[in-house]
Amino acid sequence: MISRRNFLTAVAAGTVSAAALAACGAPAGQTGSAENPVTITYTWWGNDDRAERTRKAIALFEKKNPDVKVNGNFTDFAGYWQKRATEAAGGGLPDVMQWDLSYLRDYAQRNQLLDLGTVKINTDAFDKTLLPSGQIRGKTYGIPTSTNAFAVYYDPAKLKEIGVAEPAGTWTYAEYKDWLTKIGQAGGGKYFGASDFTGIWWQFNIWLRQKGIDAFTGDGKLGFSKDDLRTWLNLNSDLRGTNAVVPADRSAQVKPKSPFGSNLTVSENTWDNFMAGYLKDSGAKELKLVPVPSDDPDNLGLFLKPSMLMVASAKTRNKDAAARFIDFMVNDPEVGNIFKTSRGVPASKTQRDGTTFEGTDKAVVDYETSIGKYLRDAPEPPIVGFGTLEAAFLRFNEDLNYGKLTVDGAVDQWFKEAEDVIKQNA
Amino acid sequence: MTQTLTRHRGTAAAPPARAPRRRGADTRAGYTFLLPWLLGFILLTVGPMLSSLYLSFTNYNLFEAPKWIGLDNYTSLFQDERFLQSVGVTLGYVVFGTPLKLAAALAVALLLNNATRGQGFYRSAFYAPSLIGASVSIAIVWKAMFGDQGPVDQGLSFFGINLGGWVGNPSMTMPMMILLTVWQFGAPMVIFLAGLKQIPQELYEAASVDGAGRFRKFVNITFPMLSPVVFFNLLLETIHAFQIFASAYIISNGEGGPAGSTLFYTLYLYLRGFSDFRMGYASAMAWLLVIVVGVITLIFFRTSKSWVHYSGDSK
Numbered sequence: 001m002i003s004r005r006n007f008l009t010a011v012a013a014g015t016v017s018a019a020a021l022a023a024c025g026a027p028a029g030q031t032g033s034a035e036n037p038v039t040i041t042y043t044w045w046g047n048d049d050r051a052e053r054t055r056k057a058i059a060l061f062e063k064k065n066p067d068v069k070v071n072g073n074f075t076d077f078a079g080y081w082q083k084r085a086t087e088a089a090g091g092g093l094p095d096v097m098q099w100d101l102s103y104l105r106d107y108a109q110r111n112q113l114l115d116l117g118t119v120k121i122n123t124d125a126f127d128k129t130l131l132p133s134g135q136i137r138g139k140t141y142g143i144p145t146s147t148n149a150f151a152v153y154y155d156p157a158k159l160k161e162i163g164v165a166e167p168a169g170t171w172t173y174a175e176y177k178d179w180l181t182k183i184g185q186a187g188g189g190k191y192f193g194a195s196d197f198t199g200i201w202w203q204f205n206i207w208l209r210q211k212g213i214d215a216f217t218g219d220g221k222l223g224f225s226k227d228d229l230r231t232w233l234n235l236n237s238d239l240r241g242t243n244a245v246v247p248a249d250r251s252a253q254v255k256p257k258s259p260f261g262s263n264l265t266v267s268e269n270t271w272d273n274f275m276a277g278y279l280k281d282s283g284a285k286e287l288k289l290v291p292v293p294s295d296d297p298d299n300l301g302l303f304l305k306p307s308m309l310m311v312a313s314a315k316t317r318n319k320d321a322a323a324r325f326i327d328f329m330v331n332d333p334e335v336g337n338i339f340k341t342s343r344g345v346p347a348s349k350t351q352r353d354g355t356t357f358e359g360t361d362k363a364v365v366d367y368e369t370s371i372g373k374y375l376r377d378a379p380e381p382p383i384v385g386f387g388t389l390e391a392a393f394l395r396f397n398e399d400l401n402y403g404k405l406t407v408d409g410a411v412d413q414w415f416k417e418a419e420d421v422i423k424q425n426a
Numbered sequence: 427m428t429q430t431l432t433r434h435r436g437t438a439a440a441p442p443a444r445a446p447r448r449r450g451a452d453t454r455a456g457y458t459f460l461l462p463w464l465l466g467f468i469l470l471t472v473g474p475m476l477s478s479l480y481l482s483f484t485n486y487n488l489f490e491a492p493k494w495i496g497l498d499n500y501t502s503l504f505q506d507e508r509f510l511q512s513v514g515v516t517l518g519y520v521v522f523g524t525p526l527k528l529a530a531a532l533a534v535a536l537l538l539n540n541a542t543r544g545q546g547f548y549r550s551a552f553y554a555p556s557l558i559g560a561s562v563s564i565a566i567v568w569k570a571m572f573g574d575q576g577p578v579d580q581g582l583s584f585f586g587i588n589l590g591g592w593v594g595n596p597s598m599t600m601p602m603m604i605l606l607t608v609w610q611f612g613a614p615m616v617i618f619l620a621g622l623k624q625i626p627q628e629l630y631e632a633a634s635v636d637g638a639g640r641f642r643k644f645v646n647i648t649f650p651m652l653s654p655v656v657f658f659n660l661l662l663e664t665i666h667a668f669q670i671f672a673s674a675y676i677i678s679n680g681e682g683g684p685a686g687s688t689l690f691y692t693l694y695l696y697l698r699g700f701s702d703f704r705m706g707y708a709s710a711m712a713w714l715l716v717i718v719v720g721v722i723t724l725i726f727f728r729t730s731k732s733w734v735h736y737s738g739d740s741k
Contacts, residue, residue, distance in 0.1 A: 074548040078680055082700040089488040089705075108705070110489035249594030253573045337570070388702045395683070402596055402685040424485070424704065 009225050017271060032408045039069040040321045044098035045080040049342065056338050061328050068321045070096075073188060076256065093313035095322045099135065099142050101306055104381045108141040114312035119323035121270050122331055124349040129412060133306050142309030143330050146273065146344030149304055149368050149375070151289040152176075152203055153278065154267040157177065160188040162266075165292050170300070176293035177239060194245035194267045195259055198236045199397025201390045203269050204291065205379070209233060209301030220383045220425075221419055226411050233400065233407045240401055244328045250399035257281055272364050273307045274342035279360060286360065289367040291374065300374040307344030334346030340395045341365065385421035392417045448450065469718055492706060499710035511686050512694040515600070519690065520667040523604040528659055531611035535618035536648075553612035565606075565642070565676035569593055574601050593677065596687040603688060606673055614659040621655030622648070650689035653734040661726055671696070691715060 044054055051074050058070045067405070068245045072323050073094070075083060081103060087093045093112060094146050107113050117140050121132060126144070134142035152167070159166055164182050171179075180193030187193070204214045212225040239245050251259040260268035261281030268278075272289055279287060310329055312322040329335055333354020336346040341364040346352040357365045383389075399405040457464075482499055484492035499534035521647040538548055558564055572578050574591035582589055614621050629647050638646065649656070674682070680687030682697065691711070699708030 085488050085700050107489070110487070112489055138611055149704075247592060247594075248684060249596075250574065252594035255681075310519045337520040385702070389702070391681075395681070398683060399685050403683045404596070421702075425487070 007138055011148075013157060037067045037069050037144050038318050038321050039071055040096060040316070040318050040325060041073065041082075041094035041362065042074075042096045042325065043070045043073045043083075043094045043096075044242055045075055045077045046098075047076075047214070047277060047280070049276060050074070053338050053342060057329065060332075060334060060338070061325060064264060064328070065321075065324060067378060068324065070325060078195050078256070091315060093315065095309065095316040095318055096312050096325050098145075099309040099311040101142075101309065102386045104134070104142055105384050106259070106309075106387070107311075108139075109135040109384060112313075112314055112316050113122075113141040114316060114319065114322070116143060116323070118321050119312075121323050121327045124347075125331060125350040127304075128346070128348055129377060130304060133381060134309050136370045136381060142196040142306070142311045142412045143304030143326055144309050144347040145330050145338075146295065147304040147368070148271040148307035148345050149345040150206055150269065150274045150292055150328055151367060152267055152269050152292055153274070153289055154262075155282070155284050156286060156288055157189055158263075159183070162188075164266075166288070170291055170297060171293045172295050173235060173293045175405055177236070180244040180267070181242070183246075184239075187266065189243060191263075192250075192259070192265045193239070193244035194246065194265050195251060195270065196236055196240060196245050196300050197269050197401075198233050199394050200269055201393045202271075204229075204232055204393070206301035209303075209376070209379075210296055210299050212299075215379065218380070221246065221422060224417075225356060226415055228405060229414065230411045233397075233410060237407065245401070248322075248398055253399070271305070271344075272367055273309060273341055275360050275364050276340070276342040287363075289363060291371055300371070301376075301378075302371050302374050303376050304368070304380045305378055306347065312336060331353055383422070384425040387416075388421050389418055411420055427483055445639045447478060451564050462714040478709040478712060481706050482713050485704075486706040486709075487703045488705050489703070501709050501715070503709075503710060503714065508686065508689065508694060511687045512682070512691045515687065515689050516668060516670075516691040518600060519603060519607075519670060519671060520664060521605045522600075525610050527608045527663060528614055528656070530608050531614035531659065532618050532656070535615045535622060536644075538615075539622045549616065553616055556612035562672060562676055565673040568602070568606055568673070569677045572598075580592065585662040597737040599677075599684065603670070603674065603677070607667065607670070607712070614663060617655055617659055621652045625651040625681065642719070650735050654736055656731050657726070657734045661723060664726075665719055666723065668692075668715065693698045 018168050042058070044050065046054075054072060054074070058072050061070060062068065077100075082105075084093065084097070084103075088107065088110075099107075104113075121143060123143065130144055130147065131140070132141055134144055154167065162183065164179070164186050167176075167179060183191065183193040198309055207225055208215055208228065211228075213228065217223045236245070246259045250264055254262040254264065258268060258270075258278075258281070259265045261278050263282050265395075269292060275287060275289075278284070289298050291302065309324040312326065313321070316322050331348050331350055333351055336351035336355035339346070340355065340357065340361040343366055345368050346355055392414055396405060396410040400407065400410050431501050431596065444709060468553050474516040479494055481495055483494060484493035485498075502539050534552055538545055538552070555564075570576055572592040574594070579589065579591055589598060592602045625648065629651070633643050633647055654664055669692060674688045674690045674693050675696070678684075678688040678693070680693075680697075682693050684716060692715075695715075699705045700709065
């Protein structure tokens with residue numbers, strides 16, 4: 001039988017294992033070796049499709065640069081940032097990384113990224129209005145690989161199936177909502193209109209731009225008021241709970257896929273470079289893009305955003321090799337042809353010209369061309385902690401759709417969170 | 427008390443008593459063998475724990491040097507609605523999940539104890555879930571089982587209960603998580619089984635002679651004799667329940683949703699530390715958990731005196 005003594009030992013062991021949780025926070029890192037040929041590490045987020053394309057690009061790079069070996073490694077988007085945070089804490093960020101605008105300031109302002117002005121990367125073929133989006137306080141930390149623009153996606157086959165007309169070019173919010181309502185009615189619970197568009201941060205950001213408001217001020221504060229956010233969330237109040245909006249419990253179950261990629265909805269508002277991913281997820285033959293709604297026909301609030309950037313670690317031991325790899329990834333025409341529009345439309349002209357766009361890739365390029373006259377300057381890189389705020393924006397909207405929060409409650413809670421984040425990072 | 431020694435292979439039993447006196451050489455050899463574990467414990471557990479204790483008093487974003495802010499992390503915890511929500515979710519899970527799991531474990535152990543044939547097979551079969559239960563793949567299977575049109579949804583619909591998928595329904599995710607832990611009752615069951623084997627048969631024989639029924643035997647013999655094992659299991663399972671992470675992370679896609687219904691304490695801690703880059707805050711949460719688990723353990727020990735009977739005790 002168990003004696004009191006060894007019983008105590010066992011319990012102590014159990015308690016210690018609980019305490020071991022407290023021990024998170026000091027992970028180890030790794031760096032490439034400086035032998036000949038030098039090895040650099042490269043990491044990116046994405047699905048299998050991107051992994052395949054990236055491997056091809058790396059093989060091509062190694063062929064053209066026999067003195068450099070690239071060690072590639074990838075994860076999904078959410079896990080990506082958790083991993084980078086751990087590596088940064090341990091001082092072991094990979095040499096070269098695919099990067100997102102949302103996290104540029106977080107890492108650049110904290111001296112984690114290499115000032116790319118100190119190395120040789122050719123940016124002659126880039127649109128001069130695009131490069132500043134990779135710059136923080138006058139220094140270049142990221143080179144855009146490609147651009148994307150916000151759009152409303154829809155599946156023409158599903159619209160035909162349920163007998164709802166395709167949208168015709170530009171539209172107002174009233175027209176857009178009317179269209180969603182029709183889909184909801186005709187879809188009869190099999191298809192819903194879309195996800196609650198008021199939960200999408202960038203859609204909100206674009207709506208603010210349509211009203212001439214900047215989401216963030218130059219000194220890292222919020223540029224809009226609680227009333228703005230309240231008006232925004234109320235814009236869709238009448239559709240929540242109807243079939244125009246996919247029910248929260250349905251979309252929660254298909255995660256990490258989107259309701260649109262899971263064939264629950266007929267449309268979705270997001271960046272145009274998601275095309276390849278959506279096609280693969282949903283199995284649809286064709287998806288179409290139209291501009292986001294606006295009540296001001298001359299100002300759609302649209303802009304070209306770097307869909308992703310290439311950055312290097314401030315601590316890389318192989319600056320030269322890292323710079324060559326970045327230069328290759330953003331400029332080489334053959335790389336453009338490998339990725340097509342799966343990273344977005346190639347940002348450098350040499351790469352764009354070297355790429356043949358067909359089918360759905362052409363649809364993305366055509367969309368960006370068609371909205372050319374509406375494009376305005378891109379906003380500055382988002383504030384430090386933006387990733388947290390964007391996640392909270394979506395979360396409170398989910399709670400709203402579950403009926404766990406009111407619009408006023410969601411507004412108050414998001415602002416509280418935002419003020420907290422801004423204070424933390426001041 | 428006399429004991430019939432029918433000790434089982436591989437089950438929990440008292441180690442052989444320590445031999446009277448060892449010379450210094452033996453002690454050194456002992457420590458040498460212990461060294462790998464000891465070093466690991468100091469470097470990988472104690473060291474990081476102490477540094478996290480320090481970090482819990484700082485504002486630390488993983489990139490810059492930690493800034494000392496005193497007790498701010500601890501005080502702001504209690505104004506954080508998500509934190510309070512995570513406490514509620516975790517307590518609900520511990521309070522309902524643990525007793526249910528132990529009850530299931532004890533019930534099955536009692537049944538198996540009486541089995542004459544195939545006991546080894548059943549024991550392995552029931553134990554298997556707790557071996558694989560914590561794995562990522564099982565969480566994924568669970569998510570599929572309880573999703574829209576999953577086996578559970580279809581099974582219930584057959585009986586006219588239309589709940590839809592549990593995964594997306596904030597009021598059904600907790601029962602789902604509790605079922606997942608109850609299903610892994612194998613580990614405490616094996617320990618119960620070992621404890622049951624140790625209860626002297628003559629006690630039951632004597633009780634039978636006195637005309638005691640099955641229920642009386644359970645209340646007056648089995649449970650008191652088993653109480654140290656029950657206590658042991660209760661304590662370990664409670665501590666485990668507080669630490670639930672992997673399954674919640676997988677099922678909620680790392681977000682603690684829907685509507686925060688699977689925002690377990692450790693998951694929120696993880697999100698705070700690694701998504702929001704607030705490692706000081708996360709460290710404070712970790713230490714609060716250590717303290718709370720410690721206090722609960724202490725309370726268990728204090729109250730145990732009234733219901734746990736050790737064989738060596740005179741009372």
